[in-house]
Amino acid sequence: MYQKIIIVGNLGRDPEMRYMPDGTAVTNFSVASSRRWTGQDGQQHEETTWFRIEVWRRQAETVNQYLTKGSKVLVEGRIKPDPNTGGPRLWSRQDGTIGANFEVVADTVRFLSSRSDDGSSYEGGEEYSGAPAQEEDDIPF
Known part of the structure; x- marks a missing residue:
């Protein structure tokens, strides 16, 4: 089976990088993606x-x-399910309500804009891809 998700949005905070014991780099960051619409009212x-x-x-x-x-x-990339729920990672907010995080393992990150050292912004089209995902060929057509 194969799944793919495409997200366009803005980083909610600076990325955080760490190294695994074998020296492999891994970076985590959050992305906010907004949908806007006009209601019937x-x-x-x-x-x-x-x-x-x-x-x-x-x-x-x-x-x-x-x-x-x-x-x-x-x-x-692909959605990474919570091992306990099989879906999004659930957590409790301070007010007692339940929140959900959708976790994605990125295959490609394309920079749509960034900031230079002087704070000005520029549009870019840089793309950085990881190793290609291994595709399973069990689609019947």
Whole structure:
């Protein structure tokens, strides 16, 4: 089976990189993706979904070096289910309500915008891909 998710959004905070015991780099960052629409009553509505992104190897180092909070990105990858629920990772908020995190393992991170050292922004089209995902060929057509 094969799944793919594509997300366009902005980083909610600076990426955090660490190294595994074998020296492999892994970087995590959060992306907010918003949907806007006008309701039947004419009112504007907005819904924001947060994704926690996991990036590996050289791509992890590149993401950590160039992206910062607010950077716009396009992420392609696969959803990583919670081992306990088989779905999103559930957690309790301070007010007692349940929250959910959608975790994504990135295959590709495309930089749609970034900030230079002087704080000005520029549009870019840089793309950094990890190792290609191994595809299973069990599709009947």
